[in-house]
Amino acid sequence: MGLRKFVDKIKPTFSEGGKLGFLHSTFEGFETFLFVPNTTTTKGAHIRDCNDIKRVMIVVVVALIPALLMGMYNIGYQAGIEGILPAFWFGFLKMLPMIIVSYVTGLAIEFAFAQKRKHEINEGFLVSGLLIPMVMPITVPLWIVALSTAFAVIIGKEVFGGTGMNVFNPALLARAFAFFAYTPQMSGEAVWYADSKTGATALEQLASTGDMQWSVMDAFIGLIPGSVGETSTAAILIGAAILLFTGIASWRIMLSVFVGGLAFGYLFDAVGMTEFPAYYHLLVGGFAFGAVFMATDPVTSAQTNTGKWIYGFMVGALAILIRVVNPAYPEGMMLSILFMNALAPLIDYFVVERNIARRKKLIKNVK
């Protein structure tokens, strides 16, 4: 294998003490990307499952692709471009710079931190880097994408110690940062169309008038204005199927988010606080996208199975509560997930305490 020989040849240059030794982690990141390392087990189990974090993350990226492609097409469609391919191409060109900016900013910071800590590079940002542009409006300036990515990676992740240690979902934190720091570029009527058109999203219309100008089918397929990834519930469901089938996302969380959302949706409908059916909530705004890709983030969600049920239900319920009761923000999913991210350790704490209590009860039985 010529490539392997080449990598082996340049490896000493990038190793500790080599000329480019300061790029050690970066080199290793690329090397392990190209080749699964030849490391063998030394302690514990001698054989290992061939699944690793790289594979886990790449499957999530694959699951995001239907929503991404549909979102790209929708950008062109909303801008009034005729034909499927031209519309898609238009959206692709609009979206590509955002994706590149997000990956370049985030990965550069990740590499720098890995280098400093002499860690291996973590794969988590492969997903976050794609999620960030997908939860932004298409017109958002690139410098805001860069800034909020940097904020999310540094303040949201690296200060806690990197992937696996973070409290908040990095992609949502990026969105929250942009939303509160640059509100005019992130919400309102002017940001959802890639051309000069303006208009409220379906969610904003529902919040203000109790009805929307699009059909339920349009909302399901994703032919409504909104952030790039969130519009097509159909494409998101394909992603959900991939995540659930491979077992990467927790079905408990996903199901309970929808249950929580529907339950509160029906409740508000029943008491007359909303004038549209509860299932509208699942079709418009970021509810489905958040439920499938954000709430299920294993690091920031509850970690115990019982905890996952509670966490998921609360995410769904809170999102609808914010949507209906809070007049300031029509969208509640982002804040609801971030809030529950903060509460997840508390939920787990009580679940684990019950496990401890069961164990302590054994002692009493003996005595």
Added chain:
Amino acid sequence: MSQNIKLCKGLDIKLAGKAEARLEDAPMAKSYAVSPLDYENVTPKLLVKVGDKVEAGSPLFFDKNNPRILFTSPVSGVVSAINRGEKRKLLNVAVEPDATQVYKELKVVDAKASRSEIVEMLLESGLWTRIVERPFGVIANPDASPKAIFVSAFDSAPLAPDYNFALKSEKAALEAGLAILARLTDGKLHLSARKGDEGYMSEVKGVEYHTFSGKHPVGNVGVQIHHIDRIAKGDIVWTVNVQDVVLIGRLVMGGKLDMTKVVAVAGSEAEKPCYKRIIAGAAVESIVGKVLENVRIISGDVLTGVTTAADGYISANANMLSLIPEGNVYELLGWAMPRLHRFSVSRAYFSWLCPKKEYKLDTNLNGGERPFVVTGLYENYLPMDVYVAYLLKACLVKDLDKMENLGIYEVLPEDLAVCEFVDPSKIEMQQILRDGINLMIKEC
């Protein structure tokens, strides 16, 4: 008869190279060794020097922490080497066997004798070292009185020996051994077999008999204890491997230390996977013959065994040798490939399509070590009411109270082996737990 206990969690990893039901006699090895490293928390003090003549059953060294615990030679012969590692740490004592075996005269009593006489007999013969104490998985303290003793009559690990075959002709010795064990506890003596594959175990008298069904680690005695009579803080239970029960039985019946046992030789790199009759501590070379380059020889099963050099010795705890290929090769874009020849519990790969396929797995780590990322996975592979990730984190931060609260008394590293196998973050769970347990031993 008690009810069958069915466990849903766990994983049977199907590997190529299962031992055929054929028993061969291994030739006498050039040397036999006893190693203190096969036991946890033992500080050895030598009783012999190179050149000393020993009989089968003569003590070679004892444990400084408890001088009554003797480690005895499995064969008669001449002490040929005392191997030491770094800082003069004792690795093993090797004995070159005589052509005709001479057995040390031991004071053997039967199950009718007093408990203290039985304890003395086991200590003198060296078979006491085969009794494991929980919590912590150390050699049992002869002064302690366990609330119960557990014996698992089957091993569910990948390629594990089938004791119904290996111990086919040992029923009498097994019963004699169990009778002795029953005298060591005021509580119950539990024997567990696999449902539907019970052999003569269901006919054994004088035990509390259980059957289990499920996937590995269902055969682990720790998992069985959890479902029969959980260990709470302050409890002491003892466990003995079923093959060691036979050794105790043979001591009582024959009046001498006969360390003959049957081990499985298995794995994709084993030339002819089958069962071999050996004497404990035999040189690996006498059991497997010549081994190809780049093959890992494991004393024990592929999940919990220890790597053994081709010129090394089979560990005292091992009832099998596993031979699998080393995985020290690079794989181009492996994480993105379909990898049809590899096994994964995750449906991100395709092994779920062929559930019956036997895999030839190598020792590659298949990725780099990462922090805990995936959640809820480990709990599916440990049939116990224990939060694996929380317990391991308590071990990592050395929080003794949390370790105790989260169940460190109930588990041994072997119980987490399947979790370690499936973990995509490649965390060294068994080592972390072992370090945690050792810390508990030190602080208690």
